[in-house]
Amino acid sequence: MHRLVYFSNANLDLSLPAIEEMVAAAAARNRPLQISGALLYNGLNFLQILEGPHQALTPLYLKIRKDPRHSGVVKLIHERISTRSCPDWGMRLLCGTAVCGGTSLETMAGVRELPAMAEAFFKFGHVATLAALR
Numbered sequence: 001m002h003r004l005v006y007f008s009n010a011n012l013d014l015s016l017p018a019i020e021e022m023v024a025a026a027a028a029r030n031r032p033l034q035i036s037g038a039l040l041y042n043g044l045n046f047l048q049i050l051e052g053p054h055q056a057l058t059p060l061y062l063k064i065r066k067d068p069r070h071s072g073v074v075k076l077i078h079e080r081i082s083t084r085s086c087p088d089w090g091m092r093l094l095c096g097t098a099v100c101g102g103t104s105l106e107t108m109a110g111v112r113e114l115p116a117m118a119e120a121f122f123k124f125g126h127v128a129t130l131a132a133l134r
């Protein structure tokens with residue numbers, strides 16, 4: 001089993017409902033492939049954690065990379081894992097308190113780098129939004 005984490009720039013035309021719909025569709029497609037993970041959104045960027053069998057993960061990542069709903073996809077982590085850090089929920093959207101409130105990363109604590117990464121990620125989105133950079 002493998003874990004893949006990437007960062008990207010969200011297409012600025014994307015609305016939150018459109019992202020929610022995209023994640024619901026992704027979750028339904030991921031489950032039969034035994035892929036689970038989380039999509040973090042800070043108002044500007046995505047940080048996605050994908051976990052599952054290597055043979056399913058690689059083609060999915062190649063497809064996601066080409067998706068016009070984001071750009072500038074950069075792979076941050078690609079590692080072999082023995083246990084999943086994400087519950088088997090297919091895919092779940094986490095927006096952080098700064099952007100849409102009320103989500104928790106506790107369940108993802110198994111990813112060593114993730115808490116620090118996620119904190120910086122959400123902070124950046126919050127500051128950038130406040131500064132009206134978009």
Ligand SMILES: Cc1cc2nc3c(=O)[nH]c(=O)nc-3n(C[C@H](O)[C@H](O)[C@H](O)COP(=O)(O)O)c2cc1C
Nearest residue numbers: 025026027029030039046048063064067069070091
């Ligand atoms: C940020 C982002 C994350 C995505 N995550 C997933 C995912 O976890 N699983 C998935 O099947 N599709 C995901 N997609 C959508 C895929 O890029 C693609 O549209 C979808 O798999 C349907 O592909 P198909 O029309 O070739 O079947 C994501 C797209 C974006 C922009």
